[in-house]
Amino acid sequence: MRTYELAIVADPRLSDEEMVALTDETKQLITARGGEVVREESWGKRKLAYPIRKLSEGRYVFLHLQMEPKSAGLFPEVELRLKQNDKVLRFLTVRTDLDLKRATNRAKPGQPVRTFSMIDDSAPREAVEEETV
Amino acid sequence: MAPPPRSGPGRGRKGPVKGGAKKKTFFRRRKVCRFTAEHIEYVDYKDVKLLQQYILERAKILPRRISGNSARHQRMVQAAIKRARHLALLPFTTD
Structure with a gap:
């Protein structure tokens, strides 16, 4: 089983409904090809570090995916769709199972995998590790 | 920029130079990979x-x-920064 993360930065002018429609469309595309959306993480509107297409904000969504290796063939299609969609400013797919597996192997037995976000408790971003390794 | 933590093993080559009477002694805190x-x-x-x-x-x-990061951790940080830049979470440069 592989895990992936798909990050999408969309046009800030989209309404909430349009944003839901966009993510649903993407999710459907994934599930239709044997992928599973395990978790969805939405950051809402956020200021961009630099302007993209003269826009200074973006809507951020992160989809956490899980699938068998044979389903990984869905990515070219999903990415093509995102590329062609002009509501999408940026996207990024990252395969996470290998990194997490390595991290788990290196972690002290019996202890949870420590991620970057655990360094400083003054910055409690939600820990982004799944125990699905 | 946050300095690396002060803790960690202090042993090693970069301690104060002892004995050298005329030479200036440098105190260099040993860098520690935070990760x-x-x-x-x-x-x-x-x-x-x-x-x-x-x-x-x-x-x-x-x-x-x-930063004193170990090579392995520096690579992880580097990859993460580059990914974050692509998504405009971090800047490529400031003007």
Whole structure:
């Protein structure tokens, strides 16, 4: 089983409904090809570090995916769709199972995998590790 | 820029030079890889707040010789910063 993360930065002018429609469309595309959306993480509107297409904000969504290796063939299609969609400013797919597996192997037995976000408790971003390794 | 933590093994070559009467003695704090010290095994590109500590004013990636990161952890930080830049979570540069 592989895990992936798909990050999408969309046009800030989209309404909430349009944003839901966009993510649903993407999710459907994934599930239709044997992928599973395990978790969805939405950051809402956020200021961009630099302007993209003269826009200074973006809507951020992160989809956490899980699938068998044979389903990984869905990515070219999903990415093509995102590329062609002009509501999408940026996207990024990252395969996470290998990194997490390595991290788990290196972690002290019996202890949870420590991620970057655990360094400083003054910055409690939600820990982004799944125990699905 | 956050300095690396003061803790960690202090032994090693960069201690104060003893005995050399005329030579100036340099006290150089031994750099410690924060990630090794904290047993961090994964650096996430979404941790903007933390990644920001590893970029300089002009948004360059903080070099290893300054941060003291181990090679393995520096690679993880580097990859995370580059991913974050692509998503406009971090700047490529500042003007």
